[in-house]
Amino acid sequence: MVVAFPLFLIVIMAIMAIVPGAGGNTDTTVLLLWLVVGLMVPFSQFGFIFFIWNMTKESTM
Numbered sequence: 001m002v003v004a005f006p007l008f009l010i011v012i013m014a015i016m017a018i019v020p021g022a023g024g025n026t027d028t029t030v031l032l033l034w035l036v037v038g039l040m041v042p043f044s045q046f047g048f049i050f051f052i053w054n055m056t057k058e059s060t061m
Contacts, residue, residue, distance in 0.1 A: 013032060
């Protein structure tokens with residue numbers, strides 16, 4: 001889910017930004033796309049890494 005959802009979201013938002021009239025205001029769609037790429041994807045990946053790191057740390061004790 002951490003890998004597939006952001007990829008699908010980025011593809012859908014990029015298509016909405018390219019196709020006129022598909023996503024409303026193009027500037028808003030591009031801004032949201034930048035926020036997803038710049039904030040949501042890195043934070044979700046760091047969260048997933050932290051979760052896996054905690055799981056492996058508990059199993060070695």
